[in-house]
Amino acid sequence: xxxxxxxxxxxxxPSPWRYVGFLGGLALFVVEVLFWNRxxxxxxxxxxxxxxxxxxxxxxSACTPDGQVRISGEIWAARCEGGxxxxxxxxxxxxxxxxxxxxRAVPAGADEA
Numbered sequence: 001x002x003x004x005x006x007x008x009x010x011x012x013x014p015s016p017w018r019y020v021g022f023l024g025g026l027a028l029f030v031v032e033v034l035f036w037n038r039x040x041x042x043x044x045x046x047x048x049x050x051x052x053x054x055x056x057x058x059x060x061s062a063c064t065p066d067g068q069v070r071i072s073g074e075i076w077a078a079r080c081e082g083g084x085x086x087x088x089x090x091x092x093x094x095x096x097x098x099x100x101x102x103x104r105a106v107p108a109g110a111d112e113a
Contacts, residue, residue: 002029049100052076052092056105059084069102078102 006025013021057071063080069090070076078100084090094101 002026002032049076049095049098052100053094055092057090057092057100057102059086059088059090062086063090063102066099069100071100076100080104 002025006022006029009021009025010018012018052071055071057069057076057078059078059080060068060070060075063069063078063084065079065081065083067078067080067084068075069078069092071092077098078090079096080090080102082104084102084104089105090102091105092100093103
């Protein structure tokens with residue numbers, strides 16, 4: 001952003017202020033790049049099936065024990081040892097390759113006895 005401002009100042013301001021404005025804008029541009037580089041450095045992108053663990057999915061085809069679930073608009077192969085019917089909510093608890101291990105989601109307020 002500051003680079004664009006520096007170029008505009010170079011074209012608009014009268015001499016010698018155009019050079020002062022350009023160098024000032026260029027210096028701010030360098031500071032901005034260094035700031036953002038330091039801010040985002042070291043933060044790794046979180047991608048892949050491991051990011052799905054702990055999320056809730058809807059069963060598309062009955063998991064008895066193998067089936068399919070929809071999560072974030074994608075359909076994944078799933079395995080549910082306890083079984084889950086079409087339309088039920090399940091929670092992803094793990095993965096084995098590209099097959100998600102899921103369990104039935106416990107509704108809010110339901111007590112396990």
